[in-house]
Amino acid sequence: MTALDVRPPRTEDAPRPRRARPKPARARFSRRERIWAVGMTVVLVPLALAWVYPFVWTLTSSVKSNQEIFGSVNPFTSVLRIGNYAAAWEQAEIGRYFLNTVFVTGFSILIAVTTSALMGYVLGRYRFVGKKVIIGVFALVVFLPEGYTIIPIYDLIERIGLSGSLWGVTLAEAGGVSIISVLLFAGFFGQLPKELEESARVDGAGFLRIFATVYLPLAKPVTATAVILQFMHSWNDFLLPLVLTLTRPDLRTLSVGIYALRDEYFSDWGVMTAASTLALLPIIVLFLFLQRYFVESIAGAVKG
Numbered sequence: 001m002t003a004l005d006v007r008p009p010r011t012e013d014a015p016r017p018r019r020a021r022p023k024p025a026r027a028r029f030s031r032r033e034r035i036w037a038v039g040m041t042v043v044l045v046p047l048a049l050a051w052v053y054p055f056v057w058t059l060t061s062s063v064k065s066n067q068e069i070f071g072s073v074n075p076f077t078s079v080l081r082i083g084n085y086a087a088a089w090e091q092a093e094i095g096r097y098f099l100n101t102v103f104v105t106g107f108s109i110l111i112a113v114t115t116s117a118l119m120g121y122v123l124g125r126y127r128f129v130g131k132k133v134i135i136g137v138f139a140l141v142v143f144l145p146e147g148y149t150i151i152p153i154y155d156l157i158e159r160i161g162l163s164g165s166l167w168g169v170t171l172a173e174a175g176g177v178s179i180i181s182v183l184l185f186a187g188f189f190g191q192l193p194k195e196l197e198e199s200a201r202v203d204g205a206g207f208l209r210i211f212a213t214v215y216l217p218l219a220k221p222v223t224a225t226a227v228i229l230q231f232m233h234s235w236n237d238f239l240l241p242l243v244l245t246l247t248r249p250d251l252r253t254l255s256v257g258i259y260a261l262r263d264e265y266f267s268d269w270g271v272m273t274a275a276s277t278l279a280l281l282p283i284i285v286l287f288l289f290l291q292r293y294f295v296e297s298i299a300g301a302v303k304g
Contacts, residue, residue, distance in 0.1 A: 055280070062274040069269050084274035094275045096250065097257035101279075104170045104241075104253060105234040111174035112230045113181070113223060120185020120222075121211050125197070135186075138179045150243055157244065164248050169241055173234045181226035188222045189215055224290040231286055235279070254279045 029037070060075040062084055068077055088094045123131065153172050154163075162168030192215065200210045216223070241253040252260065258275045261267065 058273045058276050058280070061269060062277045064270055066269055069273075081270060084268075084270040085278070087268075088271045088275040088278065092257070092261055092271055092275060094254070094257060094278060097252050097254045098278065100166060100251060101235060101253040103166050104173055105231060107167075107170045108174035108234045109227055109230045111170075112178065113226045115174075116178060116181040116226055117185050117216060117219070117223065118211065120182045120187075121189050121215060123182070124186035124189030125215075135183075138182060142179050146239055150239065153240065154243055163244070164251070166251055169244050169251065169253070172240050172244060173237060174230075178226065178229050178233065181222075181229055184222045184225060185219065188219050192218065228287060228290055232283060235283060 056075060060077070061069045063080045063082065064077050064084075065081060089098075123135065153175065157163050157168040157172055162171060196214050197210055200214050205213070236255060237253070238255040238259070241256045242259075245251045245253070245256060249260075254275070258272060258279065261272050261275065
């Protein structure tokens with residue numbers, strides 16, 4: 001140590017001085033950006049309230065009487081009429097319609113998602129004559145109104161002997177394959193590397209085994225999206241179940257059963273909105289569980 005070195009010797013036990021971490025710089029927005037943000041807020045907040053208001057009205061009306069629903073615009077009430085839910089479940093037979101809808105929706109998801117994935121796999125992984133024609137026909141089917149296909153579907157269900165049964169309604173719901181799901185599967189499978197398929201063929205795997213054990217497990221986001229789309233279609237569909245259950249009221253689904261609560265002279269809107277709330281809850285719960293995969297699927301489709 002020299003005479004010019006006046007710093008005290010550092011011992012092993014002496015704590016090292018901590019350096020102060022620099023504070024992150026705050027993002028500064030220009031005047032134009034702030035004006036744009038305020039303008040978009042002014043526009044989007046009313047739109048958001050307009051979208052949310054019907055759900056809020058349904059939820060609050062489910063615990064009111066008819067006089068309270070139409071007597072005031074105040075969404076809140078001092079008396080919660082929970083009995084509307086009990087009346088909807090038991091007296092209006094919403095419980096039976098709920099089980100019918102679970103049966104139809106569950107099996108239609110199994111059938112529709114499987115067929116959509118298989119079609120998307122073929123369209124995404126294979127080249128064959130007429131492939132572009134098939135995709136073009138699928139795109140045209142999107143614009144075909146459902147009402148135009150009611151008579152052929154009813155005639156087909158009648159010919160195969162499934163008329164007047166839940167299996168007939170299930171097959172009718174699953175028959176309208178979601179073109180969006182097929183195209184999502186095709187886009188996802190088309191961007192996967194060919195080496196996966198080649199290595200599986202070397203191991204002796206066939207078409208179905210490669211699809212089920214190699215490619216389908218990788219398509220969880222797209223599968224979740226297809227499940228959500230088919231669930232919403234089957235759970236909320238009205239026209240097909242209405243036509244197919246005209247002669248069997250005990251086979252009604254929720255949408256048809258809730259519509260049947262409307263009488264010509266009197267309608268208990270408290271019971272109807274309670275039944276509608278019960279019908280909405282499964283969709284909300286399913287989306288909350290699968291929303292991560294749904295967002296990943298849409299993002300992947302846009303990226304691809």
